[in-house]
Amino acid sequence: MSMMPLMDEDQGLPVLMARQAIYTKSQDVAAYELLFRDEQGNFVMGLKDDDATLAVLVNSYASFSKATKAQVPFFLKVTDKVLLNDELPDFPRHLFVLELLPHTQVTSRLIARLETLASQGYRLALSGFDPSDTKLHPLLKVVHVLKLDIQLIGLSRIPSLVQKLKPFNLELLADKVETQEEFRQCLEMGFALYMGYFLSKPDLVRGKKLSGSKVLLMQILQELQNKHATAQSVEEIALKDPELTYKILRVVNSAAVNLRREVTSLSHAIALLGMDQVxxxxxxxxxxxDNGKPTELTRTMLVRGRMCELLAEMLEYQDPMECFIVGLLSQLDVMMDMEMEVxxxxxPLQQSVRDALLNREGQSGALLSEVEVYERGEFERLKKLLPSQFYEVAYRHSLKWSEQVLEAMQG
Known part of the structure; x- marks a missing residue:
């Protein structure tokens, strides 16, 4: 599906939105935090129901969670003004955690309002907690989740802080966890939840080799790129692993591809779709x-690849498929715990793809950098290759597409 029909059927929103995963100790997704900025890159303060933005959140973003087997909530940042003016829509309690900001003005009226919300079944979180700033301390008796910025506080200070917080029975969330080593340290300190880009960094293993199934995939790819290849020659290699062939066909026959008739073999798929699509x-x-990495990493790779492709189509780039491959494989080093160059x-990839992956060079490399900025919610850094609403719609559709593909891949 190209970008123009997407824009026709689904208008962009007045704000840019992205989501970031919040993980459990086992690196499963416990929740997502929703990030908002307006078109100038400013944080959207005090969203109101008549903006229709929150309604879209419930209907669009929450639908991704509803469609999956494991439904997870969203952390939504709210201001004290929104809470006190009773401007909060009637959210499904199980789908949203209300997150208070560090500049919240703590008053007896706010505390009473939070206690009412908690009694109604809302879960409350507090971000940006500074242990040396006592004005936020009264909130510790009301909120359920406390987010601690480990970079701001410093890892060395956190063990004693965790001890002091124990009487409040809070669920502690380690924020800005950037490496696997920091994750391990926070795990030892007793954090329940984790947020940051630690999953985006490879945990390099010396001398590691690709597994047998990955080697076979390489052989299929090599044959697909051979100008003398035929549908039969590709299928002959794939049939060395019938289970893998079956899994590929299951994805090709899924909602993510939207074919009108069932594909029964790899050669049939090539005849219908062509070498590039296969x-x-x-x-x-x-x-x-295939090595125990979290599903969220695969989801991120799928979203990134699809968003690169959709934006490339809209920009009328000559080879959107290359942009898809660049986006998809941009975290292959993390997935395999191997250096990207190795x-x-x-x-078997062409030089332009290698340059994009290693150095973010060329058209596809620059587009990958743009998508990486978007998914981090750093909207003010976007080069705005397109009007803002195209980014948001492409991102939202990439999320939906990734869920369809994951469902087909996992059976």
């Missing part, structure tokens, strides 16, 4: 975890 689905399985020596 290469896309083989790439998906190259990006799929990996690319084993993956």
């Amino acid at each position: 290469r896309r689905w083989v790439m998906l399985f190259l990006a799929k975890s 990996l690319l020596n084993e993956v």
Whole structure:
């Protein structure tokens, strides 16, 4: 599906939105935090129901959670003004955690309002807690989740802080966890939840080699790129692993592809879709975890690849498929715990793709950088290659598409 029909059927929103995962100790997704900025990159303060923005959140973003087997809530940042003026829509209690900001003005009226919300079944969180700033301390008796910025506070100060917080029975969320080592340290300190980009960094293992199934995928990719390849020659390689072939066909027959008739073999898929499209689905399985990595990493890779492709179509780039591959494989080093340069020596990819992945060079490399900025919610850093609403719609549709693909991949 190209970008223009997407824009026709789903208008962009007046704000830019992205989501970031909040993880459990086992690195499963416990919740998502929703990030908002207006078109100038400013944080949206005190969203009101008549903006229709919150209604869209419930209907669009929450629907991704409803569609999955494991429904998770969203953390939504709210101001004390919104809470006190009773401007909060009637959210599904189980789908939203209300997150108070560090500049919240703590008053007896606010405390009473929070206690009422808690009694109604809302879960409350507090972000940006500074242990040396006593004005926020009264909130510790009311909120359920406390977010601690480990970079701001410093890891060395956190163990004693955790001890002091124990009487409040709070669920502690370690924020800005940037590396696997920081994750391990926070795990030892007793945090229940984790947020940050630690999953985006490879935990390098010396001398690691690709698994047998990945090597076979490489062989299929190599054949798909051979100008003398035929549907039969590709299928002959794939049938060395019938289970893998079945999984690829299951994805090709899924809602993410939207074919009108069932594809029964890889050669049939190539005849219907062409070599390039089948290469896309083989790439998906190259990006799929087979070593216990969290599903969220695969989801991020899918979203990134699809968003790169959609934006490339809208920008009328010559090869949107290359942008898809660049986005999809941009975290292959993390998935495999191998250096990207070492990996690319084993993956049969053209030079422009290698340059994009290693150095963010060329058209597809620049677009990947733009998508990375968007998914972090750093909207003020966008180069605005397109009007803002195209980014938001492309991101939202990429989320939906990734859920369809994951469902097909996991059976």
